[in-house]
Amino acid sequence: MAGYFRNISVMRKIFILLALAVMVIIFCFSSENSSQSSLTSRGITKYLVSIFVPDLEWHTWAEQKEIMNTATHIVRKCAHFSIYALLGFFTGLSMGKGKFLSLNSVISLDLCFLYACSDEMHQLFISGRSGEFTDIIIDTCGSCTGIIISVLIYRLFCRIFKKELSQ
Numbered sequence: 001m002a003g004y005f006r007n008i009s010v011m012r013k014i015f016i017l018l019a020l021a022v023m024v025i026i027f028c029f030s031s032e033n034s035s036q037s038s039l040t041s042r043g044i045t046k047y048l049v050s051i052f053v054p055d056l057e058w059h060t061w062a063e064q065k066e067i068m069n070t071a072t073h074i075v076r077k078c079a080h081f082s083i084y085a086l087l088g089f090f091t092g093l094s095m096g097k098g099k100f101l102s103l104n105s106v107i108s109l110d111l112c113f114l115y116a117c118s119d120e121m122h123q124l125f126i127s128g129r130s131g132e133f134t135d136i137i138i139d140t141c142g143s144c145t146g147i148i149i150s151v152l153i154y155r156l157f158c159r160i161f162k163k164e165l166s167q
Contacts, residue, residue: 012094019090023115026083030119034128038072045075080135081142088112088146093154105147112143 032040049056049071056064091111095104116139120131 015094022087045072080138084139084142085146088143089150092147092150
């Protein structure tokens with residue numbers, strides 16, 4: 001294994017390390033109990049609601065609560081999608097192939113899917129948290145999006161520098 005790692009280009013090593021860093025970030029967010037997790041997303045939710053519903057204070061309390069609950073749900077699911085898109089992006093680039101339906105793209109998606117499964121299982125052991133199958137689906141869709149973006153960027157890079165799509 002150590003010999004294999006030596007033969008990988010510097011850029012691919014960087015992308016592997018970035019993918020591992022994203023995994024650590026995901027693990028840290030998943031380690032937050034329900035109160036901490038709510039606090040993490042609350043600030044972002046309040047900011048976005050102030051932009052999209054500037055007259056929130058004029059709504060009834062029940063309407064405000066409904067708006068905030070809906071916005072919180074959307075923010076949390078977008079966060080899942082986004083962080084896993086980043087993971088898919090870095091795993092896709094670490095594989096170094098510029099093809100959509102290559103074995104490396106499938107392996108990248110499989111790795112992200114398995115990490116999403118392990119992340120949701122991890123949450124089962126955190127106070128007030130739950131593992132959700134829908135989150136695994138959202139995470140995998142985010143990963144797939146990130147992988148597609150990585151393939152497009154890889155192909156663009158190769159075109160700009162007139163390199164073959166060999167790695």
